Amino acid sequence: MSTLTDLRIAAVGDIHLGPEVRGEYRKRLHGIEDRADVLMLAGDLTRHGTLEEGRLVADELRDLPVTTVAVLGNHDYHSNQQEAIVGVLRDAGVIVLEDDGVVIQCGGTKLGVVGGKGFGGGFAGKCASEFGEPEIKNFVAHTRSIAEAWKVALKEMDADRRVVLSHYSPVKETLHGEPLEIYPFLGSYLLAEAVDTAGAELILHGHAHKGSEKGLTPGGIRVRNVALPVIGKAYAVYCLD
Amino acid sequence: MEAPQYVAARIQQALAEDARTHELGIHVDVRGDQLFLRGQVSGSEQRERLGQVAHETAPDLKVHNEIKVVDVSEPGEDEHLD
Numbered sequence: 254m255s256t257l258t259d260l261r262i263a264a265v266g267d268i269h270l271g272p273e274v275r276g277e278y279r280k281r282l283h284g285i286e287d288r289a290d291v292l293m294l295a296g297d298l299t300r301h302g303t304l305e306e307g308r309l310v311a312d313e314l315r316d317l318p319v320t321t322v323a324v325l326g327n328h329d330y331h332s333n334q335q336e337a338i339v340g341v342l343r344d345a346g347v348i349v350l351e352d353d354g355v356v357i358q359c360g361g362t363k364l365g366v367v368g369g370k371g372f373g374g375g376f377a378g379k380c381a382s383e384f385g386e387p388e389i390k391n392f393v394a395h396t397r398s399i400a401e402a403w404k405v406a407l408k409e410m411d412a413d414r415r416v417v418l419s420h421y422s423p424v425k426e427t428l429h430g431e432p433l434e435i436y437p438f439l440g441s442y443l444l445a446e447a448v449d450t451a452g453a454e455l456i457l458h459g460h461a462h463k464g465s466e467k468g469l470t471p472g473g474i475r476v477r478n479v480a481l482p483v484i485g486k487a488y489a490v491y492c493l494d
Numbered sequence: 495m496e497a498p499q500y501v502a503a504r505i506q507q508a509l510a511e512d513a514r515t516h517e518l519g520i521h522v523d524v525r526g527d528q529l530f531l532r533g534q535v536s537g538s539e540q541r542e543r544l545g546q547v548a549h550e551t552a553p554d555l556k557v558h559n560e561i562k563v564v565d566v567s568e569p570g571e572d573e574h575l576d
Contacts, residue, residue, distance in 0.1 A: 273539045301516050462519045482534045486567045494576035
């Protein structure tokens with residue numbers, strides 16, 4: 254049973270909506286206000302990242318009875334329409350994080366959410382570094398700048414509880430089930446390091462369809478992979494007691 | 495003759511890059527003239543499209559489409575993080 258002080262976070266990633274499932278996901282959100290205080294979407298909302306799909310996602314999420322926060326995923330960037338997709342989602346009442354944060358008033362509690370797409374690079378001891386060709390340097394620098402932005406946003410945020418929302422994974426535990434060879438494309442330890450430094454209670458991510466739900470950062474922050482194929486339901490609910 | 499590993503890699507690349515599918519997580523195995531597709535997708539149409547793109551990429555192989563459609567069920571039990 255939830256108490257009045259609990260924060261109930263519904264979360265899902267990788268819903269990959271397309272025209273033939275129009276209206277189906279929305280049906281699964283019926284009654285969400287009885288189960289959760291906020292809905293968080295961990296990226297890959299579309300299949301090809303077209304504006305048409307972005308509008309479809311916006312319609313599915315429009316004016317939900319709970320505050321809805323989303324980040325984009327790599328699929329949502331594929332057609333180079335990411336800014337337009339962010340626009341239609343915001344018009345539908347969805348808060349979209351782009352390496353920044355938002356504070357949501359949930360009853361008497363201020364819930365701070367920081368996040369964005371995140372990026373890859375791999376995990377400590379087995380990762381890319383800013384060395385060699387400019388393409389590799391740019392790859393790692395992209396992740397590094399995202400991690401830095403999250404750290405600053407978390408530190409500057411005036412909130413009672415803090416949660417991080419990402420598409421890429423901050424740890425490898427939640428990738429368990431994926432081929433080891435592709436781990437560097439699934440996430441980066443730099444994301445976990447930033448959140449461990451600044452502090453948060455929970456990190457939510459998607460992206461790794463064959464991964465596992467539960468993991469932990471080196472600093473002891475709970476990580477949950479909420480990719481739809483991993484959780485196998487419309488959304489998972491996590492209660493911050 | 496092209497080594498089966500390269501055929502499988504080419505099919506996997508087609509499934510990821512073809513505008514009809516853009517599916518990154520499909521496991522592709524080639525054994526002789528048999529092609530096996532495994533993984534999970536969110537709808538049966540996507541499963542059929544993946545089979546079609548794989549077939550077009552390697553028309554001489556017999557496609558065994560073992561991709562599973564994930565059934566999105568109602569939200570279940572909450573997890574308490576205390």
